Amino acid sequence: MAALQSPETGTVALRRPAFLANPGSGGWQRAGETLRRSVAAIPGSLYGEGREPEAIARAIREFQSSSADALVIAGGDGTVQAVLTALAAGDWRPPLALVPCGTTNMTALDLGVKEHPEKVMHRLADAFSGGASLDLRTRAALHVADGSGRRCGMFFGAGLVPAGVRYFGRRLRRPGRTGEARPGVALLRYLGGLLVGRAGPPTRARIREDGTAILEGEYTVILASTLDRLLLGFRPYWGREDAPVHFTAVRASPRQVWRRLPGILRGKGVPPHAAGDYHSRNLHRLEIWLDGEYVLDGEIYPASGDVPLSIEPVPFRFIHA
Numbered sequence: 086m087a088a089l090q091s092p093e094t095g096t097v098a099l100r101r102p103a104f105l106a107n108p109g110s111g112g113w114q115r116a117g118e119t120l121r122r123s124v125a126a127i128p129g130s131l132y133g134e135g136r137e138p139e140a141i142a143r144a145i146r147e148f149q150s151s152s153a154d155a156l157v158i159a160g161g162d163g164t165v166q167a168v169l170t171a172l173a174a175g176d177w178r179p180p181l182a183l184v185p186c187g188t189t190n191m192t193a194l195d196l197g198v199k200e201h202p203e204k205v206m207h208r209l210a211d212a213f214s215g216g217a218s219l220d221l222r223t224r225a226a227l228h229v230a231d232g233s234g235r236r237c238g239m240f241f242g243a244g245l246v247p248a249g250v251r252y253f254g255r256r257l258r259r260p261g262r263t264g265e266a267r268p269g270v271a272l273l274r275y276l277g278g279l280l281v282g283r284a285g286p287p288t289r290a291r292i293r294e295d296g297t298a299i300l301e302g303e304y305t306v307i308l309a310s311t312l313d314r315l316l317l318g319f320r321p322y323w324g325r326e327d328a329p330v331h332f333t334a335v336r337a338s339p340r341q342v343w344r345r346l347p348g349i350l351r352g353k354g355v356p357p358h359a360a361g362d363y364h365s366r367n368l369h370r371l372e373i374w375l376d377g378e379y380v381l382d383g384e385i386y387p388a389s390g391d392v393p394l395s396i397e398p399v400p401f402r403f404i405h406a
Contacts, residue, residue, distance in 0.1 A: 096218045099180065099404075102209075103128040103131040103145055103153035105168065107160035111188030113339065120159055120184065123203075125208040125278040130213070141383075142171035149177040154239040155404065157209060159202065162239070166382035168235035169226050180221050182209055182404040183200010189383055192239045195312040196403055215289075218251045218404040225311040225329040225398035229381055232392035238382035240315070241396060242290045244335075245386050247378040287337035289390070294332070294366060301308070302338055303337040307379075309371055309396055323354030323368035333365040371396040 098303055104124045108117060131153055133144035145168065148156065156179045158168050164187060172178060185193035185200045196298050198205060228238045247271060286305035294300070309332045314320060322331035339345070339362035345355050357365045372395055375388040 096220055097180070097216050098216050099152050099213060100181075100216055101129045101131070102127060102155040102157055102213050103133070103148035103151070103179075104157045104159065105141065105164075105188070106132075106134050107136055107141075107164040108134055108159040110186040111201060111323060112161075113159070113187040116159075116186055116206075119204050121205045122187075123206045127210050127213045131295070133199040134315040138167040138170065141167045142174075144179070145171045145175070148179075149175070154179060155182065155213075156185060157182045157206075159184040160188045160205075161185070162189050162192055162382040163187065163384055164382065165192050166236065169401065170235070170315070173226075173228060173237045173403070174235070180219075180402045180404050191312060191315060192271060192382070195314045195324040196237075197405065199291070210291065221402045223400050223402055225400055227309060227311055227330065227381070228230040228395075228397050230395040231386070232389050233387075235397060236381055236386075238384075239312050240382055241307075241309040241311060241379060243290070243373070243375055243377065244305050244390070246306065246308070246380045247374040250380050250383060250385060269286050285337075289376045290334075292334065293372040293393075295328075295368050295370050296372075300334060300364065304334050305337050305339070306333070306335040307373070307375075308333045311398060319350045320352035320368070321349050321365075322367070323349075323352050323365045326367040328367040328369045330368045330371065331365075332368050332371060332397065333363075336362045369397065 100398060106117070106120065107113065114281050120324060124130050131148055131151055133147065135141035135144045141164070151314040152174060156168070158181060160167055182350065183193040183198050183281060185198055186202050226239055227241055229236050229238065229241060235282060287305050288306050290309065309330055311329055311331070321333050324331065341359065345359060345363060349363060355363060372393040374390050374393050376390040378385055379388050379394065
């Protein structure tokens with residue numbers, strides 16, 4: 086990946102926001118009309134919609150040509166991933182604001198956006214209309230390159246994670262339902278499977294950390310994220326290194342999993358003698374040779390054991406309103 090300049094963090098007044106909505110997002114049916122009216126009330130604002138990555142990328146190109154100075158994303162984690170991917174492939178890097186309209190909104194929650202989408206949008210509309218100064222905070226996303234393409238997101242998972250995502254989509258996902266409860270149930274269901282040894286077959290992987298240390302074997306869970314907080318407030322990372330990518334790997338058939346799991350989910354980690362089964366570090370770069378599939382922000386992609394997945398951070402600016 087070509088080197089990317091780190092965007093500055095500070096305070097800025099923004100007057101020509103572009104608003105990108107995913108009408109297929111879980112919360113759009115309830116909040117969509119209110120959000121459209123809020124956008125229409127902002128002088129000079131732009132509006133576009135997109136459900137699929139291609140339509141989202143096309144809308145972003147149109148916003149750039151119209152000289153928008155900010156991008157507001159109304160959708161969930163999958164929509165944010167599509168936007169970050171499109172932006173990373175180009176040369177436009179506007180400040181981003183999130184309106185949490187998705188079935189899952191881990192990224193928005195980790196950035197402190199916890200209110201209903203209507204309230205978030207009203208606050209942004211007031212700030213844009215009045216020319217108020219907005220705080221910008223730089224946060225890293227994951228840039229993931231595999232043999233088929235390059236994508237950006239906030240949460241990478243392999244091992245049992247793709248099966249958990251499928252279980253949620255098949256059994257628990259409901260149109261119009263948002264929040265952490267249902268995806269959290271899917272997560273707990275698969276954690277329960279891990280505890281009783283029914284989480285499915287392990288994933289074979291070879292992992293290189295920051296270009297040097299090598300891990301190899303069968304893994305039940307492989308996680309990498311730039312988010313500090315996951316579903317239900319879990320923080321399954323306990324590395325102490327000064328690096329932006331949190332990485333955790335749990336080997337197949339880990340010992341004393343009943344005893345270790347509460348500390349793992351709270352970011353407390355494990356004692357040194359258990360580090361062989363439960364591994365966590367903060368890193369600048371990962372390379373993973375993976376047999377099977379991986380998840381990036383709720384979307385499932387195939388992986389080839391012959392081509393490594395390259396994972397490294399890329400900075401974006403987010404509006405804190």
